[in-house]
Amino acid sequence: MIRGIYAIVILDLKRAWLDRARLVAGLAQPLLYLFVLGAGLGASSQQGAVEYKKYIFPGVLGLSLLFSAAFAAIVIVFDRQIGFFKAVLVSPLPRYAIAYGKITSGAIQAFVQGVIVLPFAPLAGISMSFGSLIQLILSMFIASLTFSALGVAVASRFKSATVFPIVSNAILMPMFFLSGALYPLKNAPHWMQVATHFDPVAYAVDLMRGSILGVFYFPPALSITVLVLFVSTVSWSAVSVFKRGEDDSSLGATQFNWRR
Amino acid sequence: MANDNSLTDDLLAVHVNGLTKNYGQTQALKGIDLSIKKGELFALLGPNGAGKTTLFSILATLRSPSAGFATVLGKDVVKDRDAVRQSMGIVFQEPAIEKRLTGRDNLELMGLFYGLSISKSKVRATELITSLGLEEGADRPAERLSGGQRRKLELARALVTDPGILFLDEATLGLDVDARRAFWGHIKGLTESGRTVFFTTHYMEEAEVADRIALIDAGNIVALDTPRALKSRLGGGVIRLSTEDDVKAKAWLIEHGYTTESHSKELMLIHPDPASVVPELMRNLNVKVQRVEVHEPSLEDVFITLTGRKLAGETPAGEGRGKGGKWS
Numbered sequence: 014m015i016r017g018i019y020a021i022v023i024l025d026l027k028r029a030w031l032d033r034a035r036l037v038a039g040l041a042q043p044l045l046y047l048f049v050l051g052a053g054l055g056a057s058s059q060q061g062a063v064e065y066k067k068y069i070f071p072g073v074l075g076l077s078l079l080f081s082a083a084f085a086a087i088v089i090v091f092d093r094q095i096g097f098f099k100a101v102l103v104s105p106l107p108r109y110a111i112a113y114g115k116i117t118s119g120a121i122q123a124f125v126q127g128v129i130v131l132p133f134a135p136l137a138g139i140s141m142s143f144g145s146l147i148q149l150i151l152s153m154f155i156a157s158l159t160f161s162a163l164g165v166a167v168a169s170r171f172k173s174a175t176v177f178p179i180v181s182n183a184i185l186m187p188m189f190f191l192s193g194a195l196y197p198l199k200n201a202p203h204w205m206q207v208a209t210h211f212d213p214v215a216y217a218v219d220l221m222r223g224s225i226l227g228v229f230y231f232p233p234a235l236s237i238t239v240l241v242l243f244v245s246t247v248s249w250s251a252v253s254v255f256k257r258g259e260d261d262s263s264l265g266a267t268q269f270n271w272r273r
Numbered sequence: 274m275a276n277d278n279s280l281t282d283d284l285l286a287v288h289v290n291g292l293t294k295n296y297g298q299t300q301a302l303k304g305i306d307l308s309i310k311k312g313e314l315f316a317l318l319g320p321n322g323a324g325k326t327t328l329f330s331i332l333a334t335l336r337s338p339s340a341g342f343a344t345v346l347g348k349d350v351v352k353d354r355d356a357v358r359q360s361m362g363i364v365f366q367e368p369a370i371e372k373r374l375t376g377r378d379n380l381e382l383m384g385l386f387y388g389l390s391i392s393k394s395k396v397r398a399t400e401l402i403t404s405l406g407l408e409e410g411a412d413r414p415a416e417r418l419s420g421g422q423r424r425k426l427e428l429a430r431a432l433v434t435d436p437g438i439l440f441l442d443e444a445t446l447g448l449d450v451d452a453r454r455a456f457w458g459h460i461k462g463l464t465e466s467g468r469t470v471f472f473t474t475h476y477m478e479e480a481e482v483a484d485r486i487a488l489i490d491a492g493n494i495v496a497l498d499t500p501r502a503l504k505s506r507l508g509g510g511v512i513r514l515s516t517e518d519d520v521k522a523k524a525w526l527i528e529h530g531y532t533t534e535s536h537s538k539e540l541m542l543i544h545p546d547p548a549s550v551v552p553e554l555m556r557n558l559n560v561k562v563q564r565v566e567v568h569e570p571s572l573e574d575v576f577i578t579l580t581g582r583k584l585a586g587e588t589p590a591g592e593g594r595g596k597g598g599k600w601s
Contacts, residue, residue, distance in 0.1 A: 020385035024371065031373055096369035097379075100430060103335065103363055104386040105355040 017106040021114025022121065024097075025088065029122055035084070036129055043077040043130050046195075047137055054195070066137040071149075071222035072194025075214060077130045078153065079160045079189060082123035083181045086164030089115060090174045108256035112165060116248055119161030120154075127153045139225055148224035155240050156217035162244045163213070166251040188214040198230050213243045283347070286311045286438050286469035287332060291341035294327050301327040303492035304341065309471065309485075311346075311437075314464045316483035317473045318572065320582055324492040325473055326442075332471065333363050333440045346437050346469075359387070362431030366443040369427060372416035376407060376426045379415060380433060387434045394433075401429040405459060421452030428459060439463060441472035445479065457482055477572050486572065490580045500572065507570035507578060510547035514540040514554070515564040522560045529557075534578050541577070543570070 029035070047066060051073075055065030092098045101111065134141065141149065167184065171177040191205065192214035198206060209215045216236040223229035229236075287309035294302040301324045309315050319325040330336040331343055334354045342349060348356045370379045377398050384394025402411045405425045410418045415426060424445065431439060441460070445453045457479065464470055464484075472483075480486055481500045488496040488503075496503060516522040519540050526533055526542070534541040544550050547567045555562055577583060 016385045016388055016390070019391075020382050023385075024374075024382050027374055027378060028371070096365060096367050097371040099365060099367075100363075100369040100383065101386055103333065103358060104383070105358040105388070106386050 014107060014110050017104075017110040018114040018117060021111060022118040025085070025115070025118035026121065028088070029085070029118075036126060039077065039081055039084075039126050040129060042080065043073045044133065046076060047073045047133065050195070051137070063138050067139055067226065068197070068222075069195055070134060070137040070139055071225055072192070072218050074127055074130055074153065074221055075156060075192065075194050075218040076189060078123045078127045078156050078217075079185055079214060081126035082119050082157060082160035083164045083185055085119035085122040085161065086115070086168035086181075087174065087177055089165065089168040090171050090177050093172060094174075109252040112169070112248065112252040112255045115165045115169075116158070116162050116251065119164055120157040123157040123161055124153060127157065134225075141225060145224050145227070149221055152217070152220040152224050155237065155244075156221065159213055159217055159240050159244050159247075162247040162251065166247045166254070169251055169254040188212050191215060192218045193230065194218050213240060216240055284310055285344075285347070286313065287315075287343070287345055287471065289328075289332070289341070289343045292328070292331065292338050292343055293340040294324075294331065294336070295339045301492055302331075302338070305489075305492075305494055307487065307494065307497070309469060311469050312464055312467050314460070314470045314482065314484045315472070316480045316486045317471065317489060318480055318486055318576070319489035323489045325489050328489065329440065329442055329471075329473055333361065334358055359434065360436055361438045361440060362434065362436035363440040364424075364427045364431045364442065364444040366446055368423065370415050370423070370430060373414055375413060376411045376415050376418065376429070377402065379426065380429055383430050383433045389434075397433060401432055405429050419452075420448055421455060424448055424452065424456055425459070428456070432463075436468070438469040438471065441470065441474075443473055443475060445474070445476065453479065480572055488572075488576055488579065490576075490582070495579050496575065503572060503575050504570045507543050507574060509543060509545035509570075510567055511570050511574050512542040512544060512547050512551060512554075513564075513566045514542075514562060516540065516558070517561045517563065522558060522562075525559050526554075541574070543574075543578070 047070065051066040051069050052062055055062035055069075058065045060068060098111075164181070167181060168177055171180065191208050191212045193201070193209060194214070198209055198215070201209070216231055216239045219230045220233060220236045220240075223233060231239075285308055287307065289305050289307040292302055292305040292307075293300065303324075305324075305328060317325055317329065327336065331338050331350060332345055334345075334350050334357050337351050342351075344350065345357045346360050348360070350357050370376075371382075374382075380398035380401055381394045384397050385391070389397060402408055405428065407422060407425055407429065410422050415423060418426065427444070439460075445456050448456065453476070460470055460472075461482070472479075474480055483500060485497065485499055486503060487494050496506075498506075514522065523533055523540055526540070531542055531544075534543065551565060551567060555565065573583065
């Protein structure tokens with residue numbers, strides 16, 4: 014089982030490595046938010062441009078993790094079509110191992126993308142102690158796992174590689190905007206502060222921001238608890254997609270269901 | 274359910290009893306009984322929609338039967354599904370390799386999926402690459418291999434766990450003659466070392482290599498025998514006629530004591546001594562004969578006489594397969 018998870022992770026990472034140009038291209042979006050949106054909005058914010066960039070840096074990090082995890086999950090939709098998984102599905106490997114492997118590989122890919130954004134922290138005016146860097150890295154790790162689990166749970170329900178990105182944007186953008194990544198939650202309208210409590214991205218971003226700036230919106234223990242619960246629930250939901258139903262991965266079909 | 278005693282079960286690679294599969298109202302399999310001995314090279318032939326794919330899928334644990342039971346190497350395909358999967362290999366009609374990765378990567382990953390350790394799967398991949406003669410292309414992305422090499426890689430993938438039984442579903446579709454011959458050379462080698470091979474094919478000459486052939490039609494096995502025995506059922510030779518007026522010719526033939534194959538859409542006679550009878554037909558038939566063909570009975574002919582249908586189904590003109598298919 015562990016070997017199966019390992020094999021899924023290796024498969025995905027090998028394929029991702031073939032697309033390593035994505036890692037560089039993936040920098041464009043966060044840097045755009047940080048240095049263009051950050052400079053523009055920051056200039057007219059009460060905090061001033063420098064403070065604002067510092068403030069949104071963890072939010073931008075969250076954006077980067079969120080979207081690279083979602084992108085990694087798209088592969089699942091394609092995997093229905095390529096035959097390799099047909100061979101995996103007739104192996105004795107339990108289906109949940111596929112789900113866990115996918116979540117792990119997505120988390121690793123997101124984390125790596127986040128690590129690449131990290132060196133831009135000084136340019137955003139951030140200086141961190143070693144202790145807060147470690148805290149930040151742990152927070153990034155939890156965030157990657159959260160976003161990857163979410164991506165896998167959603168992607169495994171889709172058959173069309175053209176529909177999934179649209180749907181995932183429709184889910185991810187509201188989660189991102191509600192998370193307080195780009196503005197302080199404490200000044201936000203009341204309804205938004207309420208909604209934020211149901212947004213896992215908010216807890217993840219707040220953990221990362223707290224690690225860097227030392228000020229948390231949610232108590233860190235609450236954030237960690239919420240995220241751990243979220244990851245477990247969503248992973249369980251992803252697993253259930255991978256293992257439900259009868260095995261009709263019919264021969265001759267170019268597409269097949271994950272469901273068994 | 275009649276269970277054979279365990280002694281014969283030990284010798285059986287596949288044992289199927291009263292196997293039925295329904296898809297809603299339609300019955301795809303209508304109570305199949307089948308026994309395949311270990312080490313047999315076994316072919317399943319039938320037109321599209323005959324139940325071939327369904328039977329194959331059930332044996333390969335991809336679908337579950339509606340009634341009856343099937344065991345593969347003594348293990349029930351439903352209750353012991355994972356045990357069956359552990360001891361079988363399967364080659365699909367369509368590619369089941371990740372073509373962006375190398376052949377070696379594909380094989381090593383598959384080893385891990387079957388529970389081999391990292392080092393063991395590396396060793397196994399190298400073994401398979403050597404034994405199938407894939408050394409040259411093994412470290413190139415699979416998409417850059419030739420069609421024949423890619424099929425060999427598929428075979429290697431199916432053999433990762435050294436399975437006792439191999440399922441091949443139209444495994445050589447689209448390969449040229451040489452590549453097919455090489456492929457079957459390896460398969461023969463596998464059965465000689467005691468493995469069972471169960472395959473479906475559209476190419477009649479491939480079916481001829483089988484030890485036994487089952488012909489399936491409309492959810493039933495209509496014949497099950499060695500290729501030679503199946504063909505000798507027809508006895509003598511097959512005469513096919515194409516005339517200006519087949520209906521008239523058929524009436525004449527029946528009138529003059531010849532039995533035409535009633536199932537066949539064409540004019541087809543089976544006669545113990547075709548060479549002597551053809552000149553007489555040519556001389557006496559009351560319609561103009563456009564073409565005559567005389568040949569040894571083929572599996573296709575056997576199938577037509579049994580079911581009135583071509584094996585390849587109602588394929589477009591000129592798609593006739595095997596020896597008996599084309600008659601111009």
